[in-house]
Amino acid sequence: MTESSTNPEASLHLRMTAVVMLMSVLVVGLADALYIASDEGLLRSVIRAGLWSLLLRDALLIAALSIGIVIALDRMVLQPLRRAAARAAAFDPTQPPLPFTPEADGAEPVAELQQISQSLVRVHRSLWQQLRDEQDRAAELEREITRQRGVLLETQQALDGKTRELSGMSRIDGLTGLANRREFDEALRREFKRTQRERGLLALAVLDLDHFKAYNDHYGGAAGDAALARFSQLLSIRFKRDTDLVARLSGAKFVALLPGFDVGAAQDLLEQVRSDLQAPQIPHEGTGAGALTVSIGLACYSPFHPYLSGQTLMEAADEALYIAKHAGRDRLSLAASGGNG
Numbered sequence: 153m154t155e156s157s158t159n160p161e162a163s164l165h166l167r168m169t170a171v172v173m174l175m176s177v178l179v180v181g182l183a184d185a186l187y188i189a190s191d192e193g194l195l196r197s198v199i200r201a202g203l204w205s206l207l208l209r210d211a212l213l214i215a216a217l218s219i220g221i222v223i224a225l226d227r228m229v230l231q232p233l234r235r236a237a238a239r240a241a242a243f244d245p246t247q248p249p250l251p252f253t254p255e256a257d258g259a260e261p262v263a264e265l266q267q268i269s270q271s272l273v274r275v276h277r278s279l280w281q282q283l284r285d286e287q288d289r290a291a292e293l294e295r296e297i298t299r300q301r302g303v304l305l306e307t308q309q310a311l312d313g314k315t316r317e318l319s320g321m322s323r324i325d326g327l328t329g330l331a332n333r334r335e336f337d338e339a340l341r342r343e344f345k346r347t348q349r350e351r352g353l354l355a356l357a358v359l360d361l362d363h364f365k366a367y368n369d370h371y372g373g374a375a376g377d378a379a380l381a382r383f384s385q386l387l388s389i390r391f392k393r394d395t396d397l398v399a400r401l402s403g404a405k406f407v408a409l410l411p412g413f414d415v416g417a418a419q420d421l422l423e424q425v426r427s428d429l430q431a432p433q434i435p436h437e438g439t440g441a442g443a444l445t446v447s448i449g450l451a452c453y454s455p456f457h458p459y460l461s462g463q464t465l466m467e468a469a470d471e472a473l474y475i476a477k478h479a480g481r482d483r484l485s486l487a488a489s490g491g492n493g
């Protein structure tokens with residue numbers, strides 16, 4: 153690889169000089185030929201003086217002409233072109249633009265190149281301004297997002313608080329309108345303590361509709377819902393004292409908490425509920441009775457048959473219900489005795 157091929161600037165100069173020299177040779181040669189041919193006397197004197205002196209003079213003329221043209225072209229075109237190219241190469245819209253400055257060496261650039269350089273500076277300035285505007289907008293958006301995130305977080309926390317509050321407040325069973333398990337658990341604790349303290353009576357009955365799955369399967373879920381609501385009404389009609397509490401525990405399982413009831417009174421009332429169903433209040437073709445029936449487990453607290461806690465009273469009623477179910481359903485079963493014997 154030659155030096156000129158590795159140095160593009162030198163190669164350009166070399167080629168430019170060659171072209172200029174070739175053109176000069178052509179121009180000077182043509183001018184000489186025309187000049188000599190126009191005058192026969194001149195032609196003779198040239199032949200006399202010898203061709204060599206003419207060629208020497210032409211060579212000197214060509215060399216001087218070529219050097220002059222190359223220097224002029226380099227200063228007027230090549231150098232400004234190189235500076236414009238360097239500016240274009242260094243063009244970076246993410247960096248602030250530098251003001252347009254004429255060349256420090258006082259060289260007079262070609263007007264078109266000067267215009268290109270000025271246009272480049274203008275484009276740079278405009279792009280730089282757009283970039284600054286976009287950056288400002290992005291920063292503003294980021295601040296807005298941070299603010300909105302804060303608002304969202306606060307809303308979420310408020311919502312969580314409300315949800316907790318609401319679930320704490322929810323004490324009603326949505327389907328039947330009766331008290332739910334949470335309300336019943338609190339009432340049982342409260343009433344049991346009061347009964348213990350006052351050495352009073354407290355009856356607790358657990359009621360479970362029989363074969364309710366079959367009822368659902370036969371009549372459908374909506375009819376099942378309606379049956380649960382109807383049974384709830386029957387319970388509310390029978391247990392209507394201020395102190396009575398009827399709740400839905402789950403599925404088809406209900407509970408009645410009856411302060412002041414002894415075994416006999418509770419039993420009578422619960423048997424009425426059972427016969428209400430047999431009326432039939434809620435027909436059920438799938439059973440022998442032709443209606444929905446209920447099994448009941450009853451446990452009663454009294455000073456003579458005390459239980460240790462509301463929970464043990466509940467367990468006793470549950471156990472009695474289990475016995476009623478296994479004894480054939482549609483019946484009431486009484487818990488054997490108090491929890492502490």
Ligand SMILES: Nc1nc2c(ncn2[C@@H]2O[C@H](COP(=O)(O)OP(=O)(O)OP(=O)(O)O)[C@@H](O)[C@H]2O)c(=O)[nH]1
Pocket residue numbers: 327360361362363364365366368372373374375376377380402403404477481
């Ligand atoms: N329609 C309706 N069905 C419910 C609801 N909640 C629970 N169930 C259904 O009630 C049925 C309760 O069945 P279980 O008490 O387990 O059994 P069962 O068929 O009643 O039989 P036994 O209790 O042994 O007599 C299940 O099939 C539940 O899917 C409800 O809100 N609506």
